[in-house]
Amino acid sequence: MLTFSFCLRILTRFPPPNYIYIYLVHRDDFASINLTSPTSVMIMGLEMVGGDADVPAYDSGFGYGWAGVWSTLASLLFLWSMVQDHLPFQLEDHLAALARRVLAAVSPYVTITIDEHAADSFARSEAYRAAEAYLSATCAGRAARLRADLPDGSDRVSLAVDDHVEVVDGFRGARLCWRKTKTLRRTNVIAWNPREEERRAYRLTFHRRHRALVEAAYLPHVLAEGRAVTVRNRQRRLFTNNTSGDWGGGEDGPRVWSHVKLEHPSTFATLAMDPARKQEIVDDLEMFRDGKEYYASVGKAWKRGYLLFGPPGTGKSTMIAAMANFLDYDVYDLELTAVKSNTELRRLFIETTGKSIIVIEDIDCSIDLTGKRKKSNKNDKKKKKNMPWDNDEEDKDGKVTLSGLLNFIDGLWSACGGERIIIFTTNHKEKLDPALIRRGRMDMHIEMSYCCFEGFKVLANNYLGVAEHELFGEIRRLLEETDMSPADVAENLMPRSKKKDVDACLGKLVKALKEASREAALAAKPLPLNKDEDKDEEGTDEDEDDDNSSITSSGHDSDSDDEEEKTTKKREAKKKG
Ligand SMILES: Nc1ncnc2c1ncn2[C@@H]1O[C@H](COP(=O)(O)OP(=O)(O)OP(=O)(O)O)[C@@H](O)[C@H]1O
Structure with missing residues (x-):
């Protein structure tokens, strides 16, 4: 019974x-x-x-x-x-x-209600979301009934306190009672069959002697903790921009970005580059992430621009993924060729959220934003001098312009709230308009260069799990003489079977480096510069790709015309790390 x-x-x-x-x-x-x-x-x-x-x-x-x-x-x-x-x-x-x-x-008790929806708003109120996240993290373990949900794009089930369940929290000696309520609001569309609508709220009840504590300290604590939990639990996303034809106009407005889960495994630990330079970048990112007050105190928008430049396969995309993983930010991969005008660019930008990295890869190829173009535009402007209202003529061609992009970086960005990073990548830094990459817009210029010995050691550890080997000495010497991208080094180190044959993989790399060195020497022969044979080999390698000369140099200045000087510089930089 x-x-x-x-x-x-x-x-x-x-x-x-x-x-x-x-x-x-x-x-x-x-x-x-x-x-x-x-x-x-x-x-x-x-x-x-x-x-x-x-x-x-x-x-x-x-x-x-x-x-x-x-x-x-x-x-x-x-x-x-x-x-x-x-x-x-x-x-x-x-x-x-x-x-x-x-x-x-x-009653000696005070009740504060946090409604799910603020008045006249369809969106969930931020206070409600923060309270929900806070309670899920701190008190849900004590609740007898929970509600499970699978948030959009996440593979982790989130548990929240169920409707009408009461949980008790403690804060500086005060006892605080939370209750999730659900009410049904009737709308008498037809008198005999009222339509009912669910309304949820959190009710916080506490003794009136704790009122000051709750208002001054407990509620701000709940908000801050709730936001932090939301950030910790969120699934990071990789966004790509839709072409304007696909924007549509749903209930939530146009869908200007599409997203997938961001699951790139790259980290700074697995990134092959000079350790000192790597640390410099990590410090810079940390300073940015924790610099909200600092940026506010100096009157600067909370944003930072990075220019990643270097030959193909040197890890520019890998670096972006490592940065996103380090900061726990979303990535917006902006495909400029799909953007038809400055107006569209502005719209795309407005739709990005904080804690994000906006990336424009291969900016020199994405769109015609070079210095040459700017010069020709200047001439155009001269021709149209008597039309002062016509100050955005390029936009009328249905294209994104240099001025549009500069506005995007400086103007609107500043107005859109903070915690955004913008990254340009290029294989040809010297082709970019100086205005686009000046400090203040691209605050830090990061050169991604050919594989150095320190970088090789990181890759050897990643791919083969070895920190030392008898072939390391020879590989060091060959890497100092030969240019090989980390992508090529990684490919040679990749084991061909489950059983990692370290000797075979390192041997393969040595062979590939010798081959590359021989090819470079052969390519060097027809060139007239023959003062120093050793130098010539390196120098002709540079000549082969004249545009790259400034990129592969170690400094940030790309204006020098002296090939020999650049070659020497490059070699010194490589030896350093
Ligand atoms: N510095 C690096 N550290 C670790 N892995 C690297 C590095 N550089 C390249 N790789 C490896 O090579 C592959 C290609 O690198 P990545 O796409 O980042 O180069 P990239 O400089 O962006 O090239 P591109 O200019 O052609 O876009 C990566 O998937 C990664 O495995």
Whole structure:
């Protein structure tokens, strides 16, 4: 025979909405009866919630136990609906106000309600989201009933306190009681069949002596913690811009970006580059991430620009992924060729969120933004001097312009709130307009160069799990003589079978380096510069790709025309690391 505890609770809320629920609690299951819904009354006022207390209960032994209760409640419901129908609403209001006054006078407790939706807004209120995240992280473990959800794009189930569940939190000696409530708002579209709408809220109840503490310290603590939990739990995303033809116009506005989960495994630990330079970048990123107050104090928008330049396969994209993983930011991969005008660019930018990295890869190839173009535009401008209103002529061609991009970086960006990083990558730094990459826009210029010995050691550790080997000495010498990108080094180190044959992989790399060195020497021969044979070999390698000369030099100045000087510089830099 089933024995169960039975508890009858009548909750009243006056007006509007005006509900009375009767809860029948049996262990973890409970049934609720909404006394205020005429529809519920007509179907015996039963609204089953949770657990096994479902329709088949009528046929089971469990159901018979409830039968007497149902009939009593049905009578109560009927009586209550009659009273409701005949009670004038003025009297109802009056009674409600009276009840509130009496309660306020006798109750020592204060209640703060955080509604799911702020007034006149469809979006969930930030305070509600923060409270939910805070309670999930701190108090959900103590709750008897939880609600599981799989947030958009995440593969981790999130647990939140369920409706009508109460959890208690403690803060500096104060006892704080949270309750998640769900109410049904009736909209009498058709009088006999009211449409009901769910409204959720968190109610925080505490003794009135803690009021000052709650207002000054506890609520800010909940907000800050809740936001931090949200950031920790969020699934980072990689966004790409849609072409304007696909923007559409849904309920949430145009979809200008599409996203996928960002799952690149690269980190600074696995990135092959000079350790000192790497540390410099990590320090810079840390300074930026924690620099909110600093940026505000010096009156600067909380943003930072990085220019990554270097030959193909030297790890520019890998570096971006490492930065995003380090900062825990989203990445917006902006494909400029898909953007038709400066107006579209502005729109795309406005739709980005904080804590994000906006990337424009191969900026020199994405769009015609070079110095040459600028010069020709200057000439165009001269021709159109007598048309002062025509100051954005390029936009009329339906293209993104240099000025559009500069505005994007400086103007709107500053107005859009902070914590954004913008990164340009290029294989040809010297082709870019100086205005685009000046400090203040691209604050840090990072050269990604050919593989140095320190970089090789990182790759050897990543790919083969070795820190030392007898071939390391020879590899060091060959790397100092030969240019090989980290991508090529990594490819040679990649084992061809599950059983990592370290000797074979390192041997393969030595062979490839010797081959590259021989090819470089052969390519050097036809050139006239023959003062120093050693120098010539390196120098002709540079000549082969004249445009790259400034990129492969170690410094940030790309204006020098002296090939020999550059070659020497490059070699010194490589030797350094
Ligand atoms: N510095 C590096 N550290 C670790 N791995 C690297 C590095 N550089 C390149 N790699 C490896 O080579 C592959 C290609 O590198 P990546 O795409 O980052 O080069 P890139 O400089 O962006 O090239 P491109 O200029 O052609 O876009 C990466 O997937 C990575 O495995």
